[in-house]
Amino acid sequence: MTEHTIADASTLSGWRKSSYSGNEGGSCVEVLDGHPAGVPVRDSKNSHGPALVFSAEQWNTFIDTVKSDRHG
Template sequence: MVSSFLTSASTAGFTWRKSSFSGAQSNCVEVADDVPGIVPVRDSKNPHGAALLFTTNAWTAFVGELKRDGFPTI
């Protein structure tokens, strides 16, 4: 469940990453792992746009479901 969002000014100090399986394209989501208690997620095509915030439990459950349903490279 998405609880909130942050503007790009609020996320300026975050370290963003995307899956190594993404390649060089800019059509991915990026996550910041270094934020205690939340997982910010943004669109790589719009890195200066808002980031959605997920609780760590919600993000873990989401990724777990994707892996279980046939997306093991996430």
């Protein structure tokens, strides 16, 4: 499954900000748990913008990669 886009992510509720995002207003992402199509991810500074939706497998691979710091 490849990712797809939700054009206006503001129509969804229950977003949570990444625990790695600070409060200084910089680069922050939000995710939405429990969505039937997968894991939506959006830029927290653009709540009316698009969200990419990844399969649970793709999202878990990304999280594992970040946690292991394999990309520097």
